[in-house]
Amino acid sequence: MAHTHHAASGRPALTLRLPVLGLPVAGRLEAVGWLEADEAARFLAAAAADPRPPRLRTGALLGVMLTEGVRVAEICGADIADPGHDRGWRTLTVTRKGGKRQVLPLAPPIVHA
Incomplete structure (x- = not known):
């Protein structure tokens, strides 16, 4: 239906x-x-403007969520201490809704954050 x-x-x-x-x-x-593209850009800019030290981590997490469509629970459950590599890309493995594991490519700005 x-x-x-x-x-x-x-x-x-x-x-x-x-x-x-x-x-x-x-x-x-x-x-x-x-979010429209300009809204997403403002969202990331607000995270980057945060004066507290975790702003880089916050910006990277928000970037993954926006670019890959990752849910909060999925990104929080990911092991960010163990990123992978695939065809020259840094990757992050997440467990999706329903228990399915997926390897996500990370954009260079996210990796450098």
Whole structure:
């Protein structure tokens, strides 16, 4: 069974038919949200502007989440002390929803953070 979201904001992706994965929240299905490119850039810039020492780690974690679509629980469960290599890329292995493990390539700015 699928549910059709109405395109109220001019975003064509909202017209896609999405599978219903469980019970609706408060009697209705919630639309999936995302950040536009400029919003993501401002989000990362705010993390980089943090004066506290963990800003590099925070920026790297947010970068992985934004570029790879990793959930908070997935990134928190990753062993960042043991990154891998694949065809010249640094990689990070995460356990996805449902227990599936996936190797993710890391962009150079994230690796250097």
